[in-house]
Amino acid sequence: MDAIHAPLNPVWAGIHCRCPRCGEGKLFAGFLTLAKACSRCGLDYNFADPADGPAFFVMSGVGIVVIAWFAWLEVAVHPPVWVHFATTFPMLIGGCLIALRPVKAWLVASQYVNKAEEGRFESIGKHGEGGFAFDRRKASGD
Ligand SMILES: [Zn+2]
Numbered sequence: 001m002d003a004i005h006a007p008l009n010p011v012w013a014g015i016h017c018r019c020p021r022c023g024e025g026k027l028f029a030g031f032l033t034l035a036k037a038c039s040r041c042g043l044d045y046n047f048a049d050p051a052d053g054p055a056f057f058v059m060s061g062v063g064i065v066v067i068a069w070f071a072w073l074e075v076a077v078h079p080p081v082w083v084h085f086a087t088t089f090p091m092l093i094g095g096c097l098i099a100l101r102p103v104k105a106w107l108v109a110s111q112y113v114n115k116a117e118e119g120r121f122e123s124i125g126k127h128g129e130g131g132f133a134f135d136r137r138k139a140s141g142d
Pocket residue numbers: 019020021022023024025038039040041042043
């Protein structure tokens with residue numbers, strides 16, 4: 001970890017949408033667009049690539065909760081369909097929009113804390129014995 005900054009909890013950094021190193025600089029430049037670097041400590045955010053992770057987790061989590069609401073409402077009250085349009089759809093859309101930023105920030109912070117990156121194939125120099133190798137020097141940041 002960095003000598004100047006104490007390690008942050010990725011969940012805390014995610015909920016507050018802050019830099020995973022210093023916890024002070026903003027992580028986002030737009031709604032879901034990451035800033036190029038931290039405005040406080042200068043951490044370059046090029047390492048950050050959560051890909052479809054935030055969308056998957058938010059879709060799954062919000063979907064389960066809202067569909068449970070939908071099913072309960074339908075079975076218990078059996079309301080007209082406009083009630084579902086007035087309650088279920090706004091809950092789906094609003095829940096996803098509210099949760100996307102902190103979940104993306106949490107995943108970026110987790111990438112930083114765990115030094116996660118794509119796996120690489122690396123030859124060990126002998127024909128037929130090459131394979132997946134873990135480069136400890138790059139993983140430790142030295
Ligand atoms: Zn920072």
